[in-house]
Amino acid sequence: MPEPCDPTLVAALSQVDTSTLGHWRLWGLCDPALRPLAPGMKACGTIVTLALPGPDGALLHEVLSQVRAGDVLVIDRLGDTRHSAVGGVVAAAAALRGLAAIVVDGPVADLAEILAAGLPVWARGTSQRTTRRLGLGGRVNAPVSVGGVVARPGDLALCDGDGVVFLSPAEAARDIEMAQYAATREAFIREGLAKGIALNDLLSPPALAGSR
Structure with a gap:
């Protein structure tokens, strides 16, 4: 095995x-x-x-x-x-x-x-x-x-x-880190949607830079 x-x-x-x-x-x-x-x-x-x-x-x-x-x-x-x-x-x-x-x-x-x-x-x-x-x-x-x-x-x-x-395993270690960033970014987007901000605006590079 x-x-x-x-x-x-x-x-x-x-x-x-x-x-x-x-x-x-x-x-x-x-x-x-x-x-x-x-x-x-x-x-x-x-x-x-x-x-x-x-x-x-x-x-x-x-x-x-x-x-x-x-x-x-x-x-x-x-x-x-x-x-x-x-x-x-x-x-x-x-x-x-x-x-x-x-x-x-x-x-x-x-x-x-x-x-x-x-x-x-x-x-x-x-x-x-x-x-x-x-x-x-x-x-x-x-x-x-x-x-x-x-x-x-x-x-x-x-x-x-x-x-x-x-x-x-090497790919998994890298992907886990990327998934953690993705979770932070998604939380930022959902928070913006709840405030009435358009999804397209939230996905713009300047907006996403603020989610880091």
């Missing part, structure tokens, strides 16, 4: 919204079709990756015995859009391991059971067609493509109601 990211960094990044990062990041932003299974889900943690071939879920079951509390399991389904690799039993096992979340580039099954397990999951919807234990293999902790973005083991995943972002 990859080296866990600094817990202090994870805690700070978890306070940031993915849409805040979307104001300046041009990379690391997953396809918005990857959605949380329920409103209010949010997670942040060290990425563990898995590339899983279409109808086979055997390697996923092995990986679930190795993941650690706070990890985010990111699953590349290698283009498969029909088979659900994550269901109620997998979600229960992952939750008991303390997994922070699962991000799967494909559908899931047993929606009610996953929600009952309390595990945050981001996926492309649901499917009644499930994987089997076929032993076709796959890859663990190699770079994968999920939501059109490369996810690397040991990097960070930030997931919320607006989507999923993958970023390195």
Whole structure:
């Protein structure tokens, strides 16, 4: 398993919204079709990756015995859009391991059971067609493509109601600082709106200079 990211960094990044990062990041932003299974889900943690071939879920079951509390399991389904690799039993096992979340580039099954397990999951919807234990293999902790973005083991995943972002620890440290400035700027703008100032005026360079 990859080296866990600094817990202090994870805690700070978890306070940031993915849409805040979307104001300046041009990379690391997953396809918005990857959605949380329920409103209010949010997670942040060290990425563990898995590339899983279409109808086979055997390697996923092995990986679930190795993941650690706070990890985010990111699953590349290698283009498969029909088979659900994550269901109620997998979600229960992952939750008991303390997994922070699962991000799967494909559908899931047993929606009610996953929600009952309390595990945050981001996926492309649901499917009644499930994987089997076929032993076709796959890859663990190699770079994968999920939501059109490369996810690397040991990097960070930030997931919320607006989507999923993958970023390195170094990028996260910089983005946390930028998010703090963005929060100050937004508070300034909202205060101005409450005073009746036009949004266009508040967004002018002289006005924004006063928000620093």
